Amino acid sequence: xxxxxxxxxARHWTRxxxxxxxxxxxxxxxxxxxxxxxxxARAQALAEMDSLLHSxxxxxxxxxxxxxxxxxxxxxxxxxxxxxxxxxxxxxxxLPPALVEAQSLATSRCEHAWQTQRxxxxxxxFVGNFREVLRLxxxxxxxxxxxxxxxxxxxxxxxFEPGTTSSEVDRVFGELQxxxxxxxxxxRDKQSxxxxxxPQGPFPKTAQRALSLDVMTLxxxxxxxxxxxxxxxxxxxxxxxxxxxxxxxxxxDFVRSLMGTIHETGHGRYEQNLPRELxxxxxARARSAAIHESQSLSFEMQLARSASFVGLIAPLLVKHFGxxxxxxxxxxxxxxxxxxxxxxxxxxDELTYPAHVILRYGIEKRLIEGEIEADDIPALWDExxxxxxxxxxxxxxxxxxxxxxHWGAGLFGYFPxxxxxxxxxxxxxxxxxxxxxxxxxxxxxxxxxxxxDWLRANIWQQASRWTTAELAVRASGETxxxxxxxxxxxxxxxxxxxx
Amino acid sequence: xxxxxxxxxARHWTRxxxxxxxxxxxxxxxxxxxxxxxxxARAQALAEMDSLLHSxxxxxxxxxxxxxxxxxxxxxxxxxxxxxxxxxxxxxxxLPPALVEAQSLATSRCEHAWQTQRxxxxxxxFVGNFREVLRLxxxxxxxxxxxxxxxxxxxxxxxFEPGTTSSEVDRVFGELQxxxxxxxxxxRDKQSxxxxxxPQGPFPKTAQRALSLDVMTLxxxxxxxxxxxxxxxxxxxxxxxxxxxxxxxxxxDFVRSLMGTIHETGHGRYEQNLPRELxxxxxARARSAAIHESQSLSFEMQLARSASFVGLIAPLLVKHFGxxxxxxxxxxxxxxxxxxxxxxxxxxDELTYPAHVILRYGIEKRLIEGEIEADDIPALWDExxxxxxxxxxxxxxxxxxxxxxHWGAGLFGYFPxxxxxxxxxxxxxxxxxxxxxxxxxxxxxxxxxxxxDWLRANIWQQASRWTTAELAVRASGETxxxxxxxxxxxxxxxxxxxx
Numbered sequence: 002x003x004x005x006x007x008x009x010x011a012r013h014w015t016r017x018x019x020x021x022x023x024x025x026x027x028x029x030x031x032x033x034x035x036x037x038x039x040x041x042a043r044a045q046a047l048a049e050m051d052s053l054l055h056s057x058x059x060x061x062x063x064x065x066x067x068x069x070x071x072x073x074x075x076x077x078x079x080x081x082x083x084x085x086x087x088x089x090x091x092x093x094x095x096l097p098p099a100l101v102e103a104q105s106l107a108t109s110r111c112e113h114a115w116q117t118q119r120x121x122x123x124x125x126x127f128v129g130n131f132r133e134v135l136r137l138x139x140x141x142x143x144x145x146x147x148x149x150x151x152x153x154x155x156x157x158x159x160x161f162e163p164g165t166t167s168s169e170v171d172r173v174f175g176e177l178q179x180x181x182x183x184x185x186x187x188x189r190d191k192q193s194x195x196x197x198x199x200p201q202g203p204f205p206k207t208a209q210r211a212l213s214l215d216v217m218t219l220x221x222x223x224x225x226x227x228x229x230x231x232x233x234x235x236x237x238x239x240x241x242x243x244x245x246x247x248x249x250x251x252x253x254d255f256v257r258s259l260m261g262t263i264h265e266t267g268h269g270r271y272e273q274n275l276p277r278e279l280x281x282x283x284x285a286r287a288r289s290a291a292i293h294e295s296q297s298l299s300f301e302m303q304l305a306r307s308a309s310f311v312g313l314i315a316p317l318l319v320k321h322f323g324x325x326x327x328x329x330x331x332x333x334x335x336x337x338x339x340x341x342x343x344x345x346x347x348x349x350d351e352l353t354y355p356a357h358v359i360l361r362y363g364i365e366k367r368l369i370e371g372e373i374e375a376d377d378i379p380a381l382w383d384e385x386x387x388x389x390x391x392x393x394x395x396x397x398x399x400x401x402x403x404x405x406x407h408w409g410a411g412l413f414g415y416f417p418x419x420x421x422x423x424x425x426x427x428x429x430x431x432x433x434x435x436x437x438x439x440x441x442x443x444x445x446x447x448x449x450x451x452x453x454d455w456l457r458a459n460i461w462q463q464a465s466r467w468t469t470a471e472l473a474v475r476a477s478g479e480t481x482x483x484x485x486x487x488x489x490x491x492x493x494x495x496x497x498x499x500x
Numbered sequence: 501x502x503x504x505x506x507x508x509x510a511r512h513w514t515r516x517x518x519x520x521x522x523x524x525x526x527x528x529x530x531x532x533x534x535x536x537x538x539x540x541a542r543a544q545a546l547a548e549m550d551s552l553l554h555s556x557x558x559x560x561x562x563x564x565x566x567x568x569x570x571x572x573x574x575x576x577x578x579x580x581x582x583x584x585x586x587x588x589x590x591x592x593x594x595l596p597p598a599l600v601e602a603q604s605l606a607t608s609r610c611e612h613a614w615q616t617q618r619x620x621x622x623x624x625x626f627v628g629n630f631r632e633v634l635r636l637x638x639x640x641x642x643x644x645x646x647x648x649x650x651x652x653x654x655x656x657x658x659x660f661e662p663g664t665t666s667s668e669v670d671r672v673f674g675e676l677q678x679x680x681x682x683x684x685x686x687x688r689d690k691q692s693x694x695x696x697x698x699p700q701g702p703f704p705k706t707a708q709r710a711l712s713l714d715v716m717t718l719x720x721x722x723x724x725x726x727x728x729x730x731x732x733x734x735x736x737x738x739x740x741x742x743x744x745x746x747x748x749x750x751x752x753d754f755v756r757s758l759m760g761t762i763h764e765t766g767h768g769r770y771e772q773n774l775p776r777e778l779x780x781x782x783x784a785r786a787r788s789a790a791i792h793e794s795q796s797l798s799f800e801m802q803l804a805r806s807a808s809f810v811g812l813i814a815p816l817l818v819k820h821f822g823x824x825x826x827x828x829x830x831x832x833x834x835x836x837x838x839x840x841x842x843x844x845x846x847x848x849d850e851l852t853y854p855a856h857v858i859l860r861y862g863i864e865k866r867l868i869e870g871e872i873e874a875d876d877i878p879a880l881w882d883e884x885x886x887x888x889x890x891x892x893x894x895x896x897x898x899x900x901x902x903x904x905x906h907w908g909a910g911l912f913g914y915f916p917x918x919x920x921x922x923x924x925x926x927x928x929x930x931x932x933x934x935x936x937x938x939x940x941x942x943x944x945x946x947x948x949x950x951x952x953d954w955l956r957a958n959i960w961q962q963a964s965r966w967t968t969a970e971l972a973v974r975a976s977g978e979t980x981x982x983x984x985x986x987x988x989x990x991x992x993x994x995x996x997x998x999x
Contacts, residue, residue, distance in 0.1 A: 020552075022545035023522045030525055034533075038725035039742030046521035053519075053552075226537035243538030 006069035007079055010086050011282060017057055018281035022240050024050045029238040029245040033230040044109030051105035058093035078284060081466045085283030095148030100140055107133045108411040115409045116233045124398040131409055132375045135368060138413050142369050154369045157414035161290035164468055170417045173483055174359055185352050188340045188494040197335045200327040204255040212321040213262040220266045221453055223273050234406040235261045237268035241280060244269045257348050260301055267300030268293055274461035285464045288472055290415055294422020302351050303430040304452060306337045309445035342390035344400040352490060353390060360385040361416040369413055378402050427486040432477040505568035506578055509585050510781060516556055517780035521739050523549050528737040528744045532729040543608030550604035557592035577783060580965045584782030594647030599639055606632045607910040614908045615732045623897040630908055631874045634867060637912050641868050653868045656913035660789035663967055669916045672982055673858055684851050687839045687993040696834045699826040703754040711820040712761040719765045720952055722772050733905040734760045736767035743768045756847050759800055766799030767792055773960035784963045787971055789914055793921020801850050802929040803951060805836045808944035841889035843899040851989060852889060859884040860915040868912055877901050926985040931976040
């Protein structure tokens, strides 16, 4: 039973959803379509919308409507929706409008300038904008911390992964660190005795794009409800009704773009398959950043780097690039599961990826807590990359600390979600395998339905009905358990089980 | 001297400009980028924004602020701005919010469905949506008429061409009709003795696009502040800071797309060269629809179909399509100035174009005045095309009465502006020639500065400082004078003068 105060809130959040649609599309356009001189006007337009959305979320009358709705007799979906609405309302009311507007302007400028500063290795230009972004993020963290009682960094983390604190992240990442470096060494030792034939380029952009579209089709992406375009930093944007994915192409390498596209397709299918009944309401939104990443990584890591899926990709490579020895499925699998410390997070293999996250997590936590300043980043980056991955990044900004858009865009607290997502993905696939013991055979025959059906029923259609912990228990019988990730990696990379 | 109430209005209209930016980009995206299933959500989002913009323009406090601003001592630019703000405010206050929202929804749906209904020749599907669009347009006309004291159709015309009424349009079009049919006959008779070599296709889309970009560059389009994409119906959209043009390509014909692109480039340069000082204020907007069309037609008709400009295009055709006899400049000029009644307005030559406008003007005026209904359109279309151009359109919807997006998008009162624009363009070029007697020689040498400089100083940078009539007098010494159009056509097509 829904009733009057709740319905008033639902109408209000539908309005927010519609304005959010315009905001989201303008954000996609800025990254994928907008010419350089449009930047200032776009930043102003987005800031104006940020300010409107904030004022709508903080209308004084809402406190009373929320209190009344809390007294109403509501069905379960409405109760969940009210919980999410209250979360939205509480965090918005913690932030002064002037801060919201200043953040929008500063991050728009910083992010747009980064697009040209990164290839130009222009750290000093970037840090000039970024100091202000950081100052405002600290202020935001302080405001959110006061409203929630959390520590400042935890208050930012809570935006993306509600219910998770940095002590939990420290525990999980700490545990990873006890076995992962040893596993990386063992795998690298094993792989050093394998031969991998490198693909021979060039791989023309048009062929890569056609390949991407084929693979997205295989993965069930609905092109009548979304697009694939290009941007400096690949992302999944748009709205559930119209999901905009981006990738980037390099003539000399198709693997990065292909795997990036598969990653974004995982995000995209989650959005495209959110429940339609309550679309526009917070309860119908994707659950959290880690759960979102668990979808992209289910596609990119669990599925796309398995022997059975590689057998599906191989003929598509021949179709678009012509035959060559590297496209033999066994070789292709070795190529896609090769473990090697590298500079770039988004191109990292499954085993070294967590090190990239741990580096960023450590730096951003200290940035927000005021222990270090923006200008300290390059030195800490060099130090972290050397100790975690044995890589020298000194003087390399574009493929070092300027490689990600996140910090410039004001996103602090997001990075841990990538590795939490990788662990959730392993947990989901363990559950899928329990229900479908012949999964690999079915995938090898091109039957991806067991994966899609499980994800649709257990994740996509659940949206934000449950907390992340409840969602995990309902889907897989337990809360986050990193043991699945370890078993998956040992099985795949050391062959200690049958796949 | 600006002062407090005026400054309050200016801030308010800056806010409207920023929200309008998001609206405009979402509109461009809908036509150029959006997949089919995004339609409903986009329509809702745009309707929500329409409703917000309307409520901002009709905030009750504004009546008092406007009254106070009217008492303030303002400089000339501010006075002009206040005049335009008041115009905006008056017309907005004439419309009930429910009507504005209903119009946005109905036109979004109708326009989007039209994109697939048109190629499918699905008139009955289209008219099902269009009846509601028409009903709402009549209601809008009635509201605007009550507020302005104009007749209903004139009230719609006034939105696009302030200060011009249908009796003025009747007079000008009536005068055209006294000499144009005879001129068309004389020109067709003369041209029947000329030989024109047809270009031999196919003309691949990628080559056409590259040609378009070259010609846009020649015409001074700033690609750092705009783009060229594709849509079913070419248009110029976006914002002055980031102008989005669209075109469409056909493999068997490059002329239509090329001339369409040149047309939109005229619109685009006007937007890109509006004055920057007061950007975001109504006084810095393009003057009117007819003045806008005078820019696109200055480019497409006055400039691009002149012998001197054709000499610049010819080598670009050879560059992109390879050499062929049709690309000889003399032949190309004959091809581009060929007069032949045809089905499609946007592809019509200079001499038969007005007949397309006169047909639409007559129908839309009667539609708004309630003399005819939506279902009467096909029969009236067939009748008009037969009598005005001697063409049989029976049963042909896609290239008949469904060819234009205007009516489905709720645009009534716009069509006359195309032919008013053609006459203004002839008037501007007469003025340019007075100041630069060797214009043709300079254009032939690739020096387009005399054209751009005159348009920039007299039209682009003037924006909405003056009424249309004042603008015309300041630019060319007189208000709209169709004699320039007649002289231009006689000179170009019968060679009665030196070009």
